[in-house]
Amino acid sequence: MFEKVLIANRGEVALRIHRACREMGIRTVAVHSEADADAMHVRLADEAVCIGPARSSDSYLNKPAIISAALITGADAIHPGFGFLSENADFAEMVERHGITFIGPTAEQMRLMGDKITARKVAQEAGIPVTPGSPALESVDMAIEWAHKIGYPVIVKATAGGGGKGMKIAFNDEEMKEAYTMARAEAKAAFTSDVVYMEKYLQKPRHIEMQILADKYGHVVHLGERDCSIQRNNQKVIEESPSPALNEQQRKEIGEIVRKAIEKIGYTNAGTLEFLYEDGRFYFMEMNTRLQVEHPVTEAVTGIDIVREQIRIASGAALGYTQDDISFSGHAIECRINAEDPETFIPCPGKITEWHAPGGLGIRVDSEIYSGYTIPPFYDSMIAKLIVHGKTRNAALMRLRRALEEFVIEGVKTTIPLHQEIISQAEYIDGQYNIHWLEQFMEKLKLKQNQSK
Numbered sequence: 213m214f215e216k217v218l219i220a221n222r223g224e225v226a227l228r229i230h231r232a233c234r235e236m237g238i239r240t241v242a243v244h245s246e247a248d249a250d251a252m253h254v255r256l257a258d259e260a261v262c263i264g265p266a267r268s269s270d271s272y273l274n275k276p277a278i279i280s281a282a283l284i285t286g287a288d289a290i291h292p293g294f295g296f297l298s299e300n301a302d303f304a305e306m307v308e309r310h311g312i313t314f315i316g317p318t319a320e321q322m323r324l325m326g327d328k329i330t331a332r333k334v335a336q337e338a339g340i341p342v343t344p345g346s347p348a349l350e351s352v353d354m355a356i357e358w359a360h361k362i363g364y365p366v367i368v369k370a371t372a373g374g375g376g377k378g379m380k381i382a383f384n385d386e387e388m389k390e391a392y393t394m395a396r397a398e399a400k401a402a403f404t405s406d407v408v409y410m411e412k413y414l415q416k417p418r419h420i421e422m423q424i425l426a427d428k429y430g431h432v433v434h435l436g437e438r439d440c441s442i443q444r445n446n447q448k449v450i451e452e453s454p455s456p457a458l459n460e461q462q463r464k465e466i467g468e469i470v471r472k473a474i475e476k477i478g479y480t481n482a483g484t485l486e487f488l489y490e491d492g493r494f495y496f497m498e499m500n501t502r503l504q505v506e507h508p509v510t511e512a513v514t515g516i517d518i519v520r521e522q523i524r525i526a527s528g529a530a531l532g533y534t535q536d537d538i539s540f541s542g543h544a545i546e547c548r549i550n551a552e553d554p555e556t557f558i559p560c561p562g563k564i565t566e567w568h569a570p571g572g573l574g575i576r577v578d579s580e581i582y583s584g585y586t587i588p589p590f591y592d593s594m595i596a597k598l599i600v601h602g603k604t605r606n607a608a609l610m611r612l613r614r615a616l617e618e619f620v621i622e623g624v625k626t627t628i629p630l631h632q633e634i635i636s637q638a639e640y641i642d643g644q645y646n647i648h649w650l651e652q653f654m655e656k657l658k659l660k661q662n663q664s665k
């Protein structure tokens with residue numbers, strides 16, 4: 213087992229990794245930007261190294277600085293968390309070249325699954341159902357030709373895509389011309405590669421993803437699904453496990469398909485296969501070769517510490533259990549709480565003057581925040597994840613309502629009021645929602661507010 217792990221990230225996930233290491237008796241090294249000297253994970257880690265100025269490109273994305281920090285402190289492994297360098301195959305390769313273990317899949321596996329076109333091909337060949345789609349598009353004419361083959365509506369996507377960027381929907385040829393040009397431009401700006409392709413655009417799907425764990429000896433298990441359909445701008449807002457849309461049989465079926473496919477691909481460490489789900493059918497979208505923000509809902513229903521498993525697998529340990537050993541218990545829901553205006557979604561960094569996190573049975577709060585902490589304006593606006601677990605979905609919902617009420621965050625605006633609105637809606641309570649539900653609901657909310665003004 214590793215003796216010292218460097219955490220190449222910030223915020224709540226850095227703390228999450230620190231906690232797993234601590235429980236495993238592993239020492240931790242925090243790296244941080246000049247803006248994060250006061251961060252909780254920096255305070256708690258055994259050692260801390262400043263790796264550059266506030267801008268992510270100068271610090272959390274600064275590969276030589278991070279690797280130097282690992283060498284100087286004698287860390288034997290690096291956990292990349294999510295975002296930043298977590299899906300950067302070049303970084304993983306560079307880390308390994310310096311004799312340090314990258315906690316994640318191999319660089320080769322990351323490259324394979326990091327490109328959406330290749331990932332779709334690999335998944336399909338391994339028996340996973342995918343959305344009908346095109347190869348890389350080289351011109352508007354080619355895009356139109358493929359749109360006719362697949363049938364409108366279609367969605368143009370960046371093959372290097374992530375974070376909902378570089379995606380454009382087209383319902384006809386006219387819209388396709390614009391969608392193609394805009395998706396390329398957006399992809400170029402966000403990912404440097406402007407390669408785009410298209411997929412059939414499903415009109416009322418749910419986003420359901422499967423969590424897997426795979427060791428270096430070919431053992432693979434799935435940890436069930438997460439329903440992440442409550443989204444805004446293609447970004448997840450609330451996630452839950454199990455999905456209210458699946459029954460036991462469907463879960464088993466998709467779980468087995470995924471498990472066998474991962475065995476065949478020979479992928480290692482933790483990963484997530486994202487699907488759209490419509491009318492009883494699954495369509496593979498992409499694979500995330502890293503820890504996901506919403507992993508705690510899976511931990512709540514399986515009792516498995518996913519970060520711990522990532523570290524064990526990377527160190528060469530075998531899983532030590534099979535699919536039959538995994539049981540699912542109860543229901544878990546996660547709310548992503550952002551420091552944002554709940555109506556305009558404009559980020560709201562600043563000083564937290566008061567902080568009281570909810571507690572009690574079935575409540576977990578993953579956050580780097582403490583009273584008196586100042587949220588820097590340079591990074592993601594997510595400041596906390598509230599995860600609740602109950603015996604049934606209804607019990608989890610009641611607990612969530614109570615926990616949101618109890619949460620006190622003063623000094624900055626947060627999205628807590630939005631979460632309270634969402635979970636009090638009949639459709640949410642009944643589990644009757646798809647990926648468009650939240651945006652449609654917010655439109656209605658706005659109309660109502662305007663009318664009452």
Ligand code: ADP
Nearest residue numbers: 373374375376377411412413414419446497647
């Ligand atoms: P990213 O890598 O940027 O997160 P994804 O491919 O995972 O992009 O898609 C993000 C979201 O966009 C999905 O959760 C879904 O809401 C929407 N989406 C993506 N592909 C489709 C599709 N073919 N049809 C309908 N919605 C889609």
